[in-house]
Amino acid sequence: MKKSLLSAVALTAVMAFSGTAWADILVGVAGPLTGPNAAFGAQLQKGAEQAAADINAAGGINGEKIKIVLGDDVSDPKQGVSVANKFVADGVKFVVGHFNSSVSIPASDVYAENGIVQITPASTNPKFTDRGLWNTFRTCGRDDQQGAVAGQYIAEKFKGVPVAVVHDKTTYGQGLADETKKAMNALGVKEVIYEGITVGDKDFSALISKMKNAGVGVVYFGGLHTEAGLLMRQMADQGVKAPLMSGDGITSNELASIAGDAVNGTLMTFPPDPRQNPNAKDLVEKFRKSGFEPEAYTLYSYAAMQIFADAAKAAGSNDPQKVAEAMKAKGPFKTAIGDIGFDKKGDITRPDYVMYEWKKGADGKYSYFQM
Incomplete structure (x- = not known):
């Protein structure tokens, strides 16, 4: 029992x-x-x-x-x-x-x-x-799809304007910057500056001095919002009026809190906003x-x-x-x-990147809006 x-x-x-x-x-x-x-x-x-x-x-x-x-x-x-x-x-x-x-x-x-x-x-x-x-x-x-959109936009909208390509040396940041550089180079645009920064850097004075000396009119940045925000704020403080363009790595409203008013006019690639x-x-x-x-x-x-x-x-x-x-x-x-849907690699079969611009919304706060 x-x-x-x-x-x-x-x-x-x-x-x-x-x-x-x-x-x-x-x-x-x-x-x-x-x-x-x-x-x-x-x-x-x-x-x-x-x-x-x-x-x-x-x-x-x-x-x-x-x-x-x-x-x-x-x-x-x-x-x-x-x-x-x-x-x-x-x-x-x-x-x-x-x-x-x-x-x-x-x-x-x-x-x-x-x-x-x-x-x-x-x-x-x-x-x-x-x-x-x-x-x-x-x-x-993928970055090769995103970079193609950014490179074409630079070639069409900033024709004859000196371009700086900057990246944060990471797999993502340098990869995206290189894909954008590749696309714009294929369309006849050659950058005047190609340089890497280090994640965590706070002072970009030397880089900005190079931009001023080269007469840079647009900056493409491959990296995330933390460094991007500091870079654009310091560019504005030092009188560099060139707009900054970047990719999906800056898609956070925290960018505006870092960059302040310098975020106005920033360009960014990202798919159509799913919230819409x-x-x-x-x-x-x-x-x-x-x-x-x-x-x-x-x-x-x-x-x-x-x-x-x-x-x-x-x-x-x-x-x-x-x-x-x-x-x-x-x-x-x-x-x-x-x-x-996915292809054999595991990539989506409908990639779609568009351009956004950062500006003030109806609420008076900076955010990104599809162009």
Whole structure:
């Protein structure tokens, strides 16, 4: 009798443990949750969390509820690899992240070796998907596409104007600057300055002096909003009136708080603002009511989570390998940023970059507006 009772208790314990294991599907959300790029990390986190809540409320993924595991990489490649290894140890099967290309690329190797699918909402360097890994996807476009738009704009709108190309020496920043340089060079525009700064630099006096001596009329910057804001503020203080143009790395309203009035007239490439999509109206209002403005990559992160869920349903399985196959074969998927399909590399099949200008809105605050 005692033996039977113990066996029953043991069986119940096993079933309870198994139930807990089967009840959740772990999704890692990784990005710079702290540090100078924390605004972007918040976008990835808030987007993924809201998507997980909405998917769970609708029944989860093939009957399993999403449980989010956060990883703070502080925009550092080494820390990103540490986050990736922790996700492996935790049993994560899907990852939304990272933000920086220099972090996403080495982290993706860890994920590929350990059966984890990764969708980055923000890493645009071509190398991320060009290596042919089975597990790499993105909901954003690529730097060669973005740079082509920027380079053509410079060639058409700043014809005969001396151009400076500046980058922050990172995988993303230099990669985007080089793609823009390549595109404008092909259209007959040769830069008068090509120079790199270091992430964390505060004083750009020497670089700005070179700009003044060269009579620079437009500056293309490959990098993030922290250095971009300081650079444009110091350019204005030192009398350089050339507008600064950059890419998706400055798509945060924090740029205006750093640059002040110098942000006025700044040009930027980014896809059409998903907040303006009528199909996302209710979702955008949901974010705003919670006190969070879903700018930039928020909805790209939300879309990544939607794709995981819909691809798993299409595959009839939550196995990462099968989900990855379905992501390429079963799309396009309906998401908060529109219909998304993937090619064999894991790149989206409808990249679309447009130009924005930073200026004051009706509320008197600086922000970016599609031109």
